[in-house]
Amino acid sequence: MRTKHGRRGFAPGPGFMDWANQPDPFRRYDGAEFLALPLVAGPADVDFSSLDRAGSVPPRGLDAENLSLFLELSLGLTAWKEYQGSRWALRANPSSGNLHPSECTLLAPPIEGVCEQPGIFHYAPLDHGLELLQAPGMRTLAPLIGDDGTSFLAILSSVHWRESWKYGERAYRYCQHDAGHALGSIRYAAALLGWRARLLAEPSDAELAALAGLDRTDLFAHGESEVPDFCIAVDAGAPADMEAGTWGRAAPDTAAGEWLGTPNRLSEQHVRWRAIDDVEASAAKPRTESANFTESTKAGAERSDFGIAATDIIRRRRSAVAMDGTTGMDKEAFLGVLARTLPRAGSVPWDGFPFAPALSLALFVHRVGGLPPGLYLFARGLDHAERLRAVAPDFIWREPVGGDLPLYLLTEGDLRNAARAVSCGQDIAADGAFSLGMIADFSGIIEAEGPWAYRRLHWEAGLIGQVLYLEAEAAGRRATGIGCFFDDEMMEILGHDVGPEREAWRSLYHFTVGGAVDDDRLATLDAYHHLPEERRTRA
Numbered sequence: 228m229r230t231k232h233g234r235r236g237f238a239p240g241p242g243f244m245d246w247a248n249q250p251d252p253f254r255r256y257d258g259a260e261f262l263a264l265p266l267v268a269g270p271a272d273v274d275f276s277s278l279d280r281a282g283s284v285p286p287r288g289l290d291a292e293n294l295s296l297f298l299e300l301s302l303g304l305t306a307w308k309e310y311q312g313s314r315w316a317l318r319a320n321p322s323s324g325n326l327h328p329s330e331c332t333l334l335a336p337p338i339e340g341v342c343e344q345p346g347i348f349h350y351a352p353l354d355h356g357l358e359l360l361q362a363p364g365m366r367t368l369a370p371l372i373g374d375d376g377t378s379f380l381a382i383l384s385s386v387h388w389r390e391s392w393k394y395g396e397r398a399y400r401y402c403q404h405d406a407g408h409a410l411g412s413i414r415y416a417a418a419l420l421g422w423r424a425r426l427l428a429e430p431s432d433a434e435l436a437a438l439a440g441l442d443r444t445d446l447f448a449h450g451e452s453e454v455p456d457f458c459i460a461v462d463a464g465a466p467a468d469m470e471a472g473t474w475g476r477a478a479p480d481t482a483a484g485e486w487l488g489t490p491n492r493l494s495e496q497h498v499r500w501r502a503i504d505d506v507e508a509s510a511a512k513p514r515t516e517s518a519n520f521t522e523s524t525k526a527g528a529e530r531s532d533f534g535i536a537a538t539d540i541i542r543r544r545r546s547a548v549a550m551d552g553t554t555g556m557d558k559e560a561f562l563g564v565l566a567r568t569l570p571r572a573g574s575v576p577w578d579g580f581p582f583a584p585a586l587s588l589a590l591f592v593h594r595v596g597g598l599p600p601g602l603y604l605f606a607r608g609l610d611h612a613e614r615l616r617a618v619a620p621d622f623i624w625r626e627p628v629g630g631d632l633p634l635y636l637l638t639e640g641d642l643r644n645a646a647r648a649v650s651c652g653q654d655i656a657a658d659g660a661f662s663l664g665m666i667a668d669f670s671g672i673i674e675a676e677g678p679w680a681y682r683r684l685h686w687e688a689g690l691i692g693q694v695l696y697l698e699a700e701a702a703g704r705r706a707t708g709i710g711c712f713f714d715d716e717m718m719e720i721l722g723h724d725v726g727p728e729r730e731a732w733r734s735l736y737h738f739t740v741g742g743a744v745d746d747d748r749l750a751t752l753d754a755y756h757h758l759p760e761e762r763r764t765r766a
Contacts, residue, residue: 229502230397231714232651240395241498250389250451250493252316252327256349259358259488262341264295266355266755268765269419269538275701276532278418281573286421289377289463291340292766293420295355297461300541301416302331302409303352307752314752318352320412321546321696323401323710328389329409330453332439333357334368335379345372347440347481349488355755360440360487367480370473371438377464381424382439383409384453387503388493394710396502401710403682404736406456407689408696408708412541413459414576415697419537423462425579426686428518430458430474432511437478440486447490450497454507457686459579474514512679518581520570533701540700542754547705547743550658554742555594556704561661562632564698564740565605568691569632576690585672586665586687586735587611589721591646594660594741598627599639602720606633608667615732619722637721645720650737651711659741660704664717665691669733688736695738705743712737 230238277283287293299319306317318327331350337343341357345368348357365374372378383406390398390405410426417424435455436442444452460466533540556564570577570584588605592598602622606612612633616624622637643657649664650656665688672680692708699706717734718724755763 228714230400232397232711233713233715238395238397239500239502240397241393244393248392248494248496250326250386250392251491252389253351253353254330254349254386254493255351255491256358256360256488257491259349259360261351261354261356261358262348263354263356263762264298264341265292266299266762266765267292267296269296269300271536271538273419273537274532275535275537275540275697278415278537278575279567281418281423281575281578282421284418284421286463289338289379291338293463294338294341297416297420297422298350298352299355300419300538301412302329302350303355304754305542305544306754307756309750309752310748316353317545319416319541319544320405320409321544321693321708322405322408323390323708324393326389326393327405328385328387328402329405329456330384330386331409332360332382332384333379334372334382334438336365336368336372336376338376347438354758358488361481361484363481363484367477367484371467371469371477373467375464378460378462378467381413381459381461382435383456383459384439384441385456386451386453386493387507388450388497391498391500391503392494396500397710398500399503399506400685400735403456403685404689404692404708404710407686408693409689410457410459410579410686411576411690411693413461414579415537415541415693417461418575419541420463423466423578424459426581427458427460428515428581431514434474434478434514437482440481442482443486448492450499451490451493456682506681510678510681512682513677520581520583535701540697544696544700545705545743546696546707547655547739547741548707548746549744550655550739550741551744552658553594554660554704555596556660556702556740558595558597558628560702561595561598562628562634564695564702565634566632567694567698568605569607576694580687580690582683582687584608584687585684586667586691587615588691589664589666589717589734591642591656591662593643593646593657593662599636600641601639602637602642604635604637606635611668614668615721622722649713649717649720650709651713653709653711655707656709656737656739659739661741662709662737662739664712664734665736665738666718666721666732666734668731669735670731685735692736692738695740699740704740706738706740709737709739
C-alpha cells in the first residue's frame with residue numbers, strides 16, 4: 228500500500244511547508260444568514276464519570292442554550308495559542324496537525340431561540356453560530372428527524388485538502404481518524420446533556436452529499452470540495468422512527484431545493500494528490516444495511532466520581548507535544564483507561580458506534596506501576612487473541628490481571644527504543660507511561676464489507692483515540708495521537724514478519740499517554756476572546 232511509511236522511505240508528501248497556501252481552517256458560507264449561538268458555561272454538577280453510561284444524566288430540552296453547549300463541547304473552540312505573532316485555535320475535537328478537515332451540517336427542527344422554521348445549517352465554530360443553507364420545510368425533514376422537535380441530524384464531512392497540504396497521500400487516513408475523533412466528541416457532548424447520539428450506518432455518500440448540499444461541486448473552489456463522512460442522529464427525546472427508503476426519498480427533495488450561501492475559498496493554490504482522488508472514489512460508501520452492535524459480556528467495573536466536571540475535562544483536553552520521560556501511571560488507572568475502550572451495553576461513546584469492535588491495542592508499557600514493562604495485547608477485537616496467538620505462539624501470552632479484561636503480556640523488557648523507532652523515531656512514543664498501536668484484520672474486514680470499510684476502521688481508531696484523550700485527562704495525564712509510524716515494522720514487532728498474515732493485519736493509528744511537557748513560550752487566550760463583548764458573557 229503506497230501510503231505506508233517504513234524504514235526504506237515515507238509515503239509521498241509535499242516535502243516542504245507551503246505556508247502561503249495553508250488552507251483556512253474555518254469554512255464559511257458567504258451570503259448565508261448567520262444565527263449566533265449564546266455561549267453557555269454548562270452544568271458544573273455533571274461529573275466526568277457520569278458520562279460512562281447512557282441515561283445517567285437527565286435529558287435537557289433542545290433549545291438555543293443546550294444546542295449551543297452541545298456544538299461548543301463537540302466541535303467548538305477551547306482556546307487559542309499565540310507565539311511570536313502567530314495565533315492558532317484549539318478545538319474540542321482533536322485533529323492531526325491541528326488542521327481540522329471536519330465540517331458539520333445540521334438538519335434541525337424549529338428550535339426555540341435559534342430558528343422558527345426547520346432548516347439545514349452549517350456550524351461555524353470560529354464565530355460559534357449556524358449558517359442557514361436551506362429551509363426545506365418539515366414535510367421534507369420530518370421523515371428524517373421526526374416531528375416532535377427533539378431530534379436532529381449531524382452530517383460530518385471532510386475537506387481532504389486541509390490535511391494533504393501538509394501530509395500528502397497519507398492525509399486521507401488522517402481525515403478518517405479525525406472523523407472518528409469528532410464522532411467521540413459529539414457522543415460525549417450529547418451525553419453531558421442527557422442526549423443520545425448514534426452513527427447511522429445506512430445512508431450512502433451520495434445521499435448524504437445531497438442532504439448537506441455537498442454535491443454542488445461547482446460552488447466549491449477547485450481542490451476544496453467536501454466529502455461526506457457519516458450521519459449522526461442526535462436525540463434529546465425519543466429517537467425518530469425512520470422508515471425504510473427514507474434516505475432515497477429525502478435526498479432528492481433537498482437537492483432540488485433553494486440553497487443559500489457560497490462556500491469560502493480556503494487557499495489560493497492547491498496540490499492535487501491523485502492517490503487521494505482514487506481512494507476517495509473506490510471507498511465511496513453505498514447504501515448499506517443498518518447495524519447495531521452491542522456487547523455486554525465485558526463490562527468494566529463501575530467507578531466513583533472523579534470530582535471533575537465533564538465540561539472542564541472536555542474544555543481543557545489538549546494534545547501533548549512532548550512527554551517528560553518520568554511520569555507513570557498506576558495499574559488501576561491504566562486498566563480503567565483500557566476498560567473504557569471496550570464496547571459495553573449502554574456505554575458511552577460505544578453506544579453511538581454500530582459496528583463490532585475490529586481493532587485491538589498492541590501496547591508498549593513503559594511506566595505502569597504493578598505491571599512489568601513490555602509488550603502487551605489488549606484484545607478488543609472479536610477472536611483477535613486466538614488468531615494472533617496462532618501467528619505468534621512464541622510470545623508468553625500470560626494474563627497478568629485476570630478478570631474480564633482481555634489483556635495479555637507478550638514479552639517482558641524495556642521496549643522504549645522499539646516504541647520510539649516504530650513511531651518514526653519520535654521520543655513521545657517512548658517517554659510516556661505507555662504507547663500503543665491499533666491493529667486490525669484489515670484484509671478480512673475489507674473483503675467482507677467492501678472498500679468503504681477502510682474508512683470505518685479508521686473511524687473506530689479515532690473513536691478509541693477520543694476515549695484515550697479524555698480518560699488520560701481525567702487521570703491527570705495527557706495523550707496524543709501519532710500518525711507517523713512504520714506500518715509493516717509494527718506488525719513485525721508482533722511476529723508478523725512472514726506469510727499472508729503480515730498483509731492481512733495492519734496497524735492503523737498509534738497513541739501515547741503520559742506526563743506532558745508544556746511549552747511555556749506559548750501564550751493562551753480564551754476560546755472566544757475575539758467575539759464582541761456582548762457575546763462573550765456565558766449564560
